[in-house]
Amino acid sequence: MTASRAFHAAIAYALLAVLAALIAYPLLYTLLSVFLTPAEASKFPPQLFPTSLYLGNVTAVLKLIPIERFIANSFLIAVIITAGQVLTGAMGSYAFAYMRFPFKPFWFALFLSTMMIPWEVTIIPNYLTVKQWGWLDSYQGLTVPFLASAFGVFLLRQFFLQLPRELFEAARIDGCGHIRHFLNIVVPLSRPALATLAVYVFLQSWNMYLWPLLITSSDTMRTVQIGISMLQFQENTDWNLVLSGVAVVLLPSLLLLVLGLKQLVRGITAGAVKG
Amino acid sequence: MEMLEQEMPFVAPQQAKSAQLKAAAKLESAAGARRKEHALAYLFLAPSLLIFGIFLFYPLLKSVYLSLHLTDPRGRVAEFVGLSNYKNLLGSTAFWNSLKVTALFTLLTVPAGIALGLIAASLTYSSLRFMRLFRFVFSLPLAISVSTASVIWMMLFHPTLGMFNYFLAAAGLSPVQWLTDPTYALLSVAAMTVWMHSGFNFIVLLSGLQGISQDIYDSAKIDGSGPFRTFVRIIVPLLSPTVFFLVIVSVIGAFQSFGQIHILTKGGPAGSTEVFVYSIYKEAFMNYQFGTGSAMALVLFAIILILTVIQFTVLEKKVHYQ
Numbered sequence: 001m002t003a004s005r006a007f008h009a010a011i012a013y014a015l016l017a018v019l020a021a022l023i024a025y026p027l028l029y030t031l032l033s034v035f036l037t038p039a040e041a042s043k044f045p046p047q048l049f050p051t052s053l054y055l056g057n058v059t060a061v062l063k064l065i066p067i068e069r070f071i072a073n074s075f076l077i078a079v080i081i082t083a084g085q086v087l088t089g090a091m092g093s094y095a096f097a098y099m100r101f102p103f104k105p106f107w108f109a110l111f112l113s114t115m116m117i118p119w120e121v122t123i124i125p126n127y128l129t130v131k132q133w134g135w136l137d138s139y140q141g142l143t144v145p146f147l148a149s150a151f152g153v154f155l156l157r158q159f160f161l162q163l164p165r166e167l168f169e170a171a172r173i174d175g176c177g178h179i180r181h182f183l184n185i186v187v188p189l190s191r192p193a194l195a196t197l198a199v200y201v202f203l204q205s206w207n208m209y210l211w212p213l214l215i216t217s218s219d220t221m222r223t224v225q226i227g228i229s230m231l232q233f234q235e236n237t238d239w240n241l242v243l244s245g246v247a248v249v250l251l252p253s254l255l256l257l258v259l260g261l262k263q264l265v266r267g268i269t270a271g272a273v274k275g
Numbered sequence: 276m277e278m279l280e281q282e283m284p285f286v287a288p289q290q291a292k293s294a295q296l297k298a299a300a301k302l303e304s305a306a307g308a309r310r311k312e313h314a315l316a317y318l319f320l321a322p323s324l325l326i327f328g329i330f331l332f333y334p335l336l337k338s339v340y341l342s343l344h345l346t347d348p349r350g351r352v353a354e355f356v357g358l359s360n361y362k363n364l365l366g367s368t369a370f371w372n373s374l375k376v377t378a379l380f381t382l383l384t385v386p387a388g389i390a391l392g393l394i395a396a397s398l399t400y401s402s403l404r405f406m407r408l409f410r411f412v413f414s415l416p417l418a419i420s421v422s423t424a425s426v427i428w429m430m431l432f433h434p435t436l437g438m439f440n441y442f443l444a445a446a447g448l449s450p451v452q453w454l455t456d457p458t459y460a461l462l463s464v465a466a467m468t469v470w471m472h473s474g475f476n477f478i479v480l481l482s483g484l485q486g487i488s489q490d491i492y493d494s495a496k497i498d499g500s501g502p503f504r505t506f507v508r509i510i511v512p513l514l515s516p517t518v519f520f521l522v523i524v525s526v527i528g529a530f531q532s533f534g535q536i537h538i539l540t541k542g543g544p545a546g547s548t549e550v551f552v553y554s555i556y557k558e559a560f561m562n563y564q565f566g567t568g569s570a571m572a573l574v575l576f577a578i579i580l581i582l583t584v585i586q587f588t589v590l591e592k593k594v595h596y597q
Contacts, residue, residue, distance in 0.1 A: 015398055019398070091323070094319055099315065101313045121338065123572070125334035125337035145326070178315055209420070225420050228426055229537075246423050254418050264478075
């Protein structure tokens with residue numbers, strides 16, 4: 001019995017190790033390439049492990065393209081979108097969870113229906129709208145279309161409905177109106193749900209590709225995702241320089257993953273479909 | 276999402292009851308208070324509705340309008356052409372090719388991705404040591420965006436400098452033109468996509484497994500069922516709602532793929548990786564044909580709508596629930 005259990009465990013560990021190596025390899029390869037000196041990078045057969053903590057690639061890539069500007073752009077855009085979606089989502093879900101108003105089922109169905117419209121389908125008219133407004137290559141153009149999402153409303157509504165109803169009744173009896181109830185009771189109690197939504201939206205906005213590709217054209221407005229994909233098209237760029245750029249870009253998202261994995265998992269399992 | 280909806284009945288009846296009590300207490304001020312509440316509710320919904328109206332509903336209608344017209348390169352409507360954009364689309368080989376490529380891409384990525392996620396999730400769902408570490412490694416791709424993933428794999432796929440061809444050479448095999456050979460290009464992009472989505476699939480399936488009651492494992496064990504049999508006969512059926520959810524989400528995601536194609540292959544070689552969204556992008560933003568581009572976008576909308584409806588109906592009936 002114990003022998004067969006040890007055997008099972010050995011097989012499980014072997015499989016896990018192979019799978020983990022496969023999944024982690026592209027990332028390890030990227031991170032290790034950062035520290036290869038130009039001489040080591042041009043060796044054949046390729047050198048797999050660097051011999052020193054060489055940082056020349058990082059400084060070189062920072063000189064080659066304005067990565068810090070791209071990171072700042074992406075960060076600003078992601079923060080604005082996250083704040084916007086948390087705010088509009090909290091307000092919308094409060095209305096659906098706590099307030100009475102005419103045609104509520106209709107409005108709820110309307111919100112639900114927005115989840116069935118893929119962003120790619122609306123991209124041509126949106127591009128024309130943003131162009132007409134003179135919002136090409138601007139922060140408005142990159143953020144305003146994303147300031148609300150039905151996903152945020154559903155995620156938060158779900159949470160709001162689980163808050164004890166008695167709190168609401170008690171607050172009501174004490175003469176507390178909807179705005180105070182929303183700001184002083186519901187929002188503070190919902191911090192875990194708000195954090196879940198925030199981490200999820202932040203990562204999604206940070207990773208946006210098609211929309212920034214379409215509407216940004218200058219280096220000062222480029223986001224990190226577009227900037228990094230352009231690095232490989234530059235002439236005479238060493239491959240490990242490109243990977244160093246990727247590593248610089250990867251670090252913030254990896255950090256966010258380490259810090260916010262729990263929130264992210266909660267967001268995904270709540271049925272994160274769109275994006 | 277509609278799974279959640281079923282669990283969340285409307286709160287209106289409760290509210291209506293408390294409203295009745297209140298109305299009995301102060302009849303005269305109730306109407307005014309209610310009107311105030313209605314106004315406030317709409318005020319709370321207004322920001323979301325404004326964004327949805329301008330950037331989702333209006334564009335959807337505008338797409339229909341554009342798809343019936345020819346446009347000039349600046350996106351202005353030049354001429355009403357009725358359904359001829361759609362007719363041209365159905366008669367064009369490029370359209371059918373991109374549908375075929377997208378379907379093939381879906382077949383290459385979805386089953387493999389779910390199988391990989393299922394293996395990783397079931398291996399880490401055990402009481403063995405170091406599982407937290409393995410779970411972290413398997414969720415790593417979650418943090419990686421489509422462009423960073425594509426650039427990394429571009430380097431791995433590189434015909435002379437790339438590690439894949441180095442490994443092939445080390446194994447005594449001849450090198451492969453991963454991204455420029457029409458027989459391999461789609462496979463290569465698919466492999467990279469499976470890797471990129473593996474974190475998401477892993478997380479969804481692991482939490483699906485964790486949602487299955489421990490009692491079920493215990494009673495299976497007491498009945499003498501081995502780990503493999505328990506997995507195939509008991510866990511897989513119980514996991515079917517999660518797997519089905521993942522299938523639909525992944526298929527929809529595959530139909531929306533763009534970034535990896537744009538970075539790795541630009542739809543080539545010879546259209547062998549030209550997926551649907553890339554075709555829309557090419558038609559609208561490289562050829563400036565906003566009319567036919569919109570017609571294609573609406574075809575994509577129809578396909579995704581059908582998939583969503585299937586999700587709604589099948590999830591209600593066919594899938595096993597605990």
